[in-house]
Amino acid sequence: MNMMSPAPAEREIAPGKVWLVGAGPGDPDLLTLRAARLLMAAKVIVHDGLVDARILAMAPAAARLISVAKRRNRHSMPQDEINALLVAEALAGRDVVRLKGGDPFVFGRGGEELDACRAAGVDCEVVPGISAALGAAAAARLPLTHRDSASVVSFVAGQCKGLTEQDWRGLAGPGRTLVIYMGLANAEAIAAKLIDEGLAPETAVAVIENASRPEMRVVRCALVGLGETVAGQNLRGPAVIVVGAVAARDGRDFELRALALEGVS
Numbered sequence: 232m233n234m235m236s237p238a239p240a241e242r243e244i245a246p247g248k249v250w251l252v253g254a255g256p257g258d259p260d261l262l263t264l265r266a267a268r269l270l271m272a273a274k275v276i277v278h279d280g281l282v283d284a285r286i287l288a289m290a291p292a293a294a295r296l297i298s299v300a301k302r303r304n305r306h307s308m309p310q311d312e313i314n315a316l317l318v319a320e321a322l323a324g325r326d327v328v329r330l331k332g333g334d335p336f337v338f339g340r341g342g343e344e345l346d347a348c349r350a351a352g353v354d355c356e357v358v359p360g361i362s363a364a365l366g367a368a369a370a371a372r373l374p375l376t377h378r379d380s381a382s383v384v385s386f387v388a389g390q391c392k393g394l395t396e397q398d399w400r401g402l403a404g405p406g407r408t409l410v411i412y413m414g415l416a417n418a419e420a421i422a423a424k425l426i427d428e429g430l431a432p433e434t435a436v437a438v439i440e441n442a443s444r445p446e447m448r449v450v451r452c453a454l455v456g457l458g459e460t461v462a463g464q465n466l467r468g469p470a471v472i473v474v475g476a477v478a479a480r481d482g483r484d485f486e487l488r489a490l491a492l493e494g495v496s
């Protein structure tokens with residue numbers, strides 16, 4: 232008998248498919264239609280801690296929800312175990328909706344999960360989501376690019392191996408917007424690094440916490456005061472830090488104007 236051929240029972244199971252689905256920044260209205268459709272038809276959902284409870288509540292009552300929540304310094308499930316879980320579920324014949332905050336391919340380790348599926352011969356499809364930078368910018372009414380103030384926008388991870396060795400020069404400064412994900416814990420070091428790399432200490436910064444959620448906060452400061460502001464305002468995240476002239480724009484002007492228009496109609 233050829234030991235390489237699978238047992239008949241195994242051979243009969245058609246593998247399921249893994250969907251890497253972006254859940255956006257929080258507000259369920261910011262899901263794509265494709266994400267909502269998949270979620271509402273899902274049998275197995277593997278989700279991160281960042282996925283909003285209101286979104287999880289859209290899953291069918293019978294769906295199996297598996298949390299692989301990760302918090303800084305507290306990994307409840309290591310990435311290789313998440314990869315193995317997705318592959319095992321699919322090989323057992325089940326379709327899996329892998330729900331991730333924001334977009335799966337922006338600091339979401341979606342690439343690693345895609346690779347694991349590929350290596351195991353499991354079909355994997357990616358559904359993009361609204362990444363935190365975009366959701367936060369919209370919610371706070373801070374255009375990431377603007378003809379008057381920025382024509383370049385960069386996303387960086389503020390919590391990663393060798394932060395200080397990373398070269399961020401050219402990512403921030405006049406005409407540029409820098410959006411830092413996962414930066415709160417290192418806020419002070421990040422500000423010092425940017426100033427060290429040549430950025431003016433008075434460069435405008437906006438910290439947008441819990442974007443698109445009811446508890447959203449937008450806090451502004453100068454780059455030099457970032458560490459103090461994060462501590463003083465008790466910013467705990469999730470939050471993005473926006474560095475550059477666009478961060479100085481005051482979104483409240485727009486709110487007031489919208490209210491005035493409502494009064495007219």
Ligand code: SAH
Nearest residue numbers: 333334339362363412413441442469470471
């Ligand atoms: N894949 C996600 C990012 C995951 S990394 C995306 O595309 O958005 C986690 C970081 O995303 C957090 O530390 C924070 O910087 C940012 N983030 C996620 N949700 C957010 C929200 N609602 N408001 C502000 N920042 C958020």
